[in-house]
Amino acid sequence: MDSKIKGRFGFGMMRLPLKGEDIDIEQTKRMIDYFIANGFNYFDTAHGYLDKRSELVVKEALTSRYDRSKYVLTDKLTYMHFNTEEDIIPLFNSQLERCGVSYFDYYLVHTVNKDNIGHYRKTRAFESVKRLKEEGRIRHMGFSFHDQPEFLDEVLTEFPYVDVVQIQFNYLDFENPSVRSRECYEICMKHGKEVIVMEPVKGGRLVSIPEEATRVFSDLNSGSPASLALRFVSGFEGVRMILSGMSTFEQMVDNVATMKDEKRLSTEEEKALSKVVSIINGKDIIACTSCRYCTDGCPKKILIPDLFSCYNSGNLGSWDASYHYKNVYTVDGHGKASDCIKCGKCEKSCPQHLPIRNLLEKVAAKFE
16 A cells, blocks of 8 residues: 555545535535544545546645645546547546646546446456556556455456455445455455455445434444444454545544544444344345435436435434425426336446335335
C-alpha cells in the first residue's frame, strides 16, 4: 500500500451531503478539512458517483484547495462508461481533468463480477490499467469486487499483478450466503493482496437498525452502531483501508473518533454483534446499500433505493414511511413501484445482485 497513506480510514465520495438534489459543497469542504486535520488523507471516487458529479466535487472541494502531497486519490474504470479498448485512455484522461490532478494514486477496475468480466476481458481493461501504472500515470492498480469467492479466486489467478482488492466487508455480510464477506477476505489473503473495505456499515443499514438491536448496543455503552461496525472490520489483518461514505459532518466526527483510536472488539461486543445479526436477519429487510447504480437509465425514473428505504423503514415500525413513499419519492416525474416495466436494467447494475423487479412488487403491495 502507498506509504503516503495516513491511517486506515478513507473518505468515500459517493454519499456526500445534499441540499435538495444539489451537493452541499460547503459542508463537503468542512468535512474534508476535518478529515485531513485529524490525520487522514485517502479519498475514493468514481466516474458515475452522484450522477457523475463526484469527480467534479473532488476538484472543487479537495484538489483545488490542497497541495497534491496532502491527499491520496482513487478513481475507477467502470464498464458502463466505455465500449472498446480504444475508449479507455480518453475516459481516463477525462477523469484526471475532472478531478484536477495529473495522476491517480490508485485506479481500480470497478465492480467486477461474472456479468461484466467478459466486457473487461474483451476490452483488455486490466492490461490497459497495468500499462497506465507502468507509464506512471497511476501509482497502484486493483479492482473492486461484487461476486462470490470462487470467482474472486479466478480473477486473482488471471490477473495476479493487481496490488489491492476492494471488497464489501461488514459484520452482517460476514457469513451472509449471498455475499460471503469472510470467504472473499480469505481469498485475498491467500493471494497476498491487501484489502480495501467498502460498505463497512452497509450503506447505513448498520446505523438504522431495529429498536431491539439498538437496545443490545445501548447496554454495552460502547459508542454508536457505526463505531462498532468500523471496529469489527478494523480487527482483521490485511485490511489496509476502510472506506466510509459519510453524508453529514456529524457522521464524519463520529467515524474519525473511532478510527483515530482503533480498539479491538471485546468478547462481550462480539457476542452483541452476533445478537444484532440475528435480529436484523429476522426482519423482512431489503439488503439495498443505496449506491444508486440502479437508477441510471430507469425508463420510469423510479427512485429504487428510496422506495426500498421506505419499505425497510415501514417494516421497522416507522410511522412516516407511507407518507414519504407517496409524497416525496413518487412525485415530480418519479415512478411508483408498480410503474416498473420489468426491463431489468437495474438488476444488471446492482452490486448486491438483488431481484429488484420482484422486490418492487413487494413495495407496491405494501404501499399501493
